[in-house]
Amino acid sequence: MRFLDTNTGWAAQHHPGFPDYAETLGKLRARLENQLRADSQPERSGVGCFDCGGQLVRHWTPLGREDLRECRHCKRTYSDPEYWLALRAQLQEASHHDRRE
Numbered sequence: 421m422r423f424l425d426t427n428t429g430w431a432a433q434h435h436p437g438f439p440d441y442a443e444t445l446g447k448l449r450a451r452l453e454n455q456l457r458a459d460s461q462p463e464r465s466g467v468g469c470f471d472c473g474g475q476l477v478r479h480w481t482p483l484g485r486e487d488l489r490e491c492r493h494c495k496r497t498y499s500d501p502e503y504w505l506a507l508r509a510q511l512q513e514a515s516h517h518d519r520r521e
């Protein structure tokens with residue numbers, strides 16, 4: 421630990437940007453994350469579509485995530501409450517399945 425203390429002390433005295441270091445890193449990270457999101461693939465969920473069992477995805481917009489999820493297969497859209505219903509149905513099915521085994 422003494423090595424770390426010594427070096428942190430050195431950086432605090434000799435590195436002009438040291439006090440802002442942590443803050444800058446935080447900002448940089450937030451900016452990177454925003455950029456990644458803008459380019460990123462739609463967010464996939466593990467929940468299947470009620471109608472066809474297709475994968476539900478949520479697309480990214482410049483403002484963030486869309487409120488609606490869309491089935492990749494039949495294009496049915498799900499609002500948040502509908503999505504949670506589908507999620508719950510799937511979890512219940514999974515727990516039934518576990519009990520049988």
Ligand SMILES: [Zn+2]
Nearest residue numbers: 469472491494
């Ligand atoms: Zn579907």
